[in-house]
Amino acid sequence: MGERLTHGATPAPAAGGEPGAREADALPVVLECRGLSIRFGGLVALSDFNLTLRQGELVGLIGPNGAGKTTVFNLITGIYRPTAGDIRLFDRSIVGLRPHRITQLGVARTFQNIRLFGNMTVLDNVRTAFHSRTRTGVIPAILRTRGFHAEEQAVTRRALELLETLRLSHRAEELARNLPYGEQRRLEIARALATGPRVLLLDEPAAGMNPSESRELRDLIEEVHRRFGLTTLLIEHHMDVVMSVCQRVVVLDYGRTIAVGTPDQVRRNPAVIAAYLGEEAG
Ligand SMILES: Nc1ncnc2c1ncn2[C@@H]1O[C@H](COP(=O)(O)OP(=O)(O)OP(=O)(O)O)[C@@H](O)[C@H]1O
Numbered sequence: 056m057g058e059r060l061t062h063g064a065t066p067a068p069a070a071g072g073e074p075g076a077r078e079a080d081a082l083p084v085v086l087e088c089r090g091l092s093i094r095f096g097g098l099v100a101l102s103d104f105n106l107t108l109r110q111g112e113l114v115g116l117i118g119p120n121g122a123g124k125t126t127v128f129n130l131i132t133g134i135y136r137p138t139a140g141d142i143r144l145f146d147r148s149i150v151g152l153r154p155h156r157i158t159q160l161g162v163a164r165t166f167q168n169i170r171l172f173g174n175m176t177v178l179d180n181v182r183t184a185f186h187s188r189t190r191t192g193v194i195p196a197i198l199r200t201r202g203f204h205a206e207e208q209a210v211t212r213r214a215l216e217l218l219e220t221l222r223l224s225h226r227a228e229e230l231a232r233n234l235p236y237g238e239q240r241r242l243e244i245a246r247a248l249a250t251g252p253r254v255l256l257l258d259e260p261a262a263g264m265n266p267s268e269s270r271e272l273r274d275l276i277e278e279v280h281r282r283f284g285l286t287t288l289l290i291e292h293h294m295d296v297v298m299s300v301c302q303r304v305v306v307l308d309y310g311r312t313i314a315v316g317t318p319d320q321v322r323r324n325p326a327v328i329a330a331y332l333g334e335e336a337g
Pocket residue numbers: 095098100118119120121122123124125126127167
């Protein structure tokens with residue numbers, strides 16, 4: 056962990072309450088997980104998980120290794136189907152929908168293990184992500200109609216704008232696989248944004264970054280969040296990133312929610328400290 060969790064005098068918020076959410080209570084609910092559970096054979100990877108994300112919130116999802124964080128993302132994006140519970144996007148259940156349909160409905164994610172088209176240029180990586188939502192079908196693409204060309208130009212223009220936001224314009228024509236690691240992570244975020252999401256799920260975007268890269272990424276996450284007004288759920292082991300950008304933090308341990316609160320509340324929570332100390336000891 057980049058920054059230590061320290062003991063403090065403030066009483067811990069109870070798990071299940073959402074104290075940090077109060078200010079945002081009036082905003083519309085975008086995504087809701089209700090009583091979400093999943094088991095793999097005998098292992099309960101996630102148990103009775105509840106989360107309400109309101110419009111424009113930036114919420115952190117933290118916990119020791121194997122706590123169930125990526126499982127939450129895999130459930131929300133339709134890669135896994137829950138054993139119990141419901142996931143609602145704009146109050147409509149998305150359980151059982153295919154991942155590409157969930158993307159079309161406005162949920163985008165990045166992956167812990169970067170997934171790019173390494174042999175494509177940086178620009179083409181973003182352009183292909185745009186195509187997951189553009190209207191042009193196969194026939195106009197083959198016939199190269201006027202509408203097809205106009206749409207291609209619009210996609211290229213918007214892809215270049217996104218690259219500029221993610222500070223990757225200078226790499227547009229390079230192959231994705233030749234980018235330094237930190238820039239590949241930023242390209243993943245550009246690809247996620249190109250799908251036109253309402254909800255952005257970031258899975259350890261600062262993984263493997265040095266302190267100055269992770270500081271830069273933190274600023275970028277804040278900028279993207281502000282500029283696009285996206286409801287964002289952030290999994291991150293770099294505590295300095297989570298604690299400085301998130302309005303609210305949910306803490307998992309062994310698939311259970313052990314704390315929910317403001318960054319300050321969770322960093323002082325004895326159960327959270329114990330979970331992380333246990334991880335270090337183990
Ligand atoms: N498809 C699967 N089959 C079997 N077990 C799985 C599967 N996916 C996840 N698990 C298990 O579920 C638990 C939670 O995994 P998950 O990847 O969600 O943890 P995490 O909190 O994201 O961990 P990390 O910080 O190490 O990425 C782990 O014990 C993991 O081995």
